[in-house]
Amino acid sequence: MHIDIISVVPGLLEGPFSHSILKRAEEKGLATVRVHNLRDYATGKQKQVDDYAYGGGAGMVMMIEPISLCIETLQKERTYDEIIYMTPDGETFDQPMANALSMNQNLLILCGHYKGVDERIRQRYITKEISIGDFVLSGGELAAAVVADAIIRLIPGVLNDETSALTDSFQDYLLAPPVYTRPAEWQGMEVPEVLLSGHEAKINEWRFEASVRRTRERRPDLFAKSGLGESDKKSNKK
Template sequence: MRIDIITCVPKLLEGPFSHSILKRAQDNGLVEIAVHDLRKYAINKHGQIDDYAYGYGAGMVLMIEPIERCINDLKAERTYDEIIYMTPDGEVFNQQTANQLSLGGNLIILCGHYKGVDERIREKFITKEISVGDYVLTGGELGAAIVADAVVRLIPGVMNDETSALSDSFQDDLLAPPVYTRPAEYDGMKVPDVLLSGHEAKIAEWRFEKSIERTKERRPDLYEKFKKKY
């Protein structure tokens, strides 16, 4: 998989892709993540990539030409499964979307900034619009990092134990069950006996029951979705 991220503040993305699982995935050749500075595609020598919005109002808008140039350069090199725009009015990102995107080969993620991008970019190039929640960030960079992280960890070979991703929260519209490690007793609190039993079937049953219990208590909206499916 290759993920190309278009941004006007590339340094914001240096940290997330330089450590832990995302770094190992790149080092092992399982994914390639490239960050593209939109200012390299500016319309003039002053590095201009934005302008005032038509129709009054505060805030700047990212211009058509720099974004179009960058996207066209990328598309000339390879075919992309999705061209994603990070925006507060996109569909809210969830585990099902991450699963779907992880099955693709190449993605472009365009980071919004200021008041967003000229609407004609969205109409001409964008195939999917994603929001990471009902709030507004300074730009789409942190959201792009979230999407990349959630997608890359699902690629076969990225996780040391591939079954780990399958037991994450939201995979079946359920939250993950409680987890424990050593010591078996701490400050009078004991690890549930079933987890120490070595009985795989009973442990699986306990985890499933706890997932349902936790989801019903903490995310009744997800619990209702789970009930309808099962």
């Protein structure tokens, strides 16, 4: 997978892609992330990328020309499956969306900034608009890093344990069950006996039931999407 990210503040993205899983993904040749400074595509001494909004009001708007030039320059190098705009009014990002995007080969992400981009950019180039939640950040850079991380970790071979991503929270609309490690007893608190039994079927049953219980208690909205009614839970216990 190749991901290009267009940013007004590219320095914000240096850390996330230089460590841990994302770094290993690039070292393995499984994913490449390139950050492009929008100011490199601006004209004039000031390298201006924003201007006042027509109609007045507070805040500046990202200009058409630098964004258009950047996108079209990158499009000469590859064909993008999606051109994504990170914006508070986009579709809320979730695990099913991450799963779907992880199947793509080339993605381009435009980070919003200031009061956003000129609407004509969205109409001409953008194929998908994404929000990571109902709140506002200073820019789309951190949101783009979140999306890229969630996508890249799903690529086969990125994680050491191939089954790890499949058992994460939100897969199948369920939260992950509690997890434990050594020591088996700590300050009077013990690991559930079934996890020490070595009985794979019973362990899987416990984990499923714990996952269902945790989701129902903490995220009833998510549990409703899982389709796990009383009859479904009973059948899964068999």
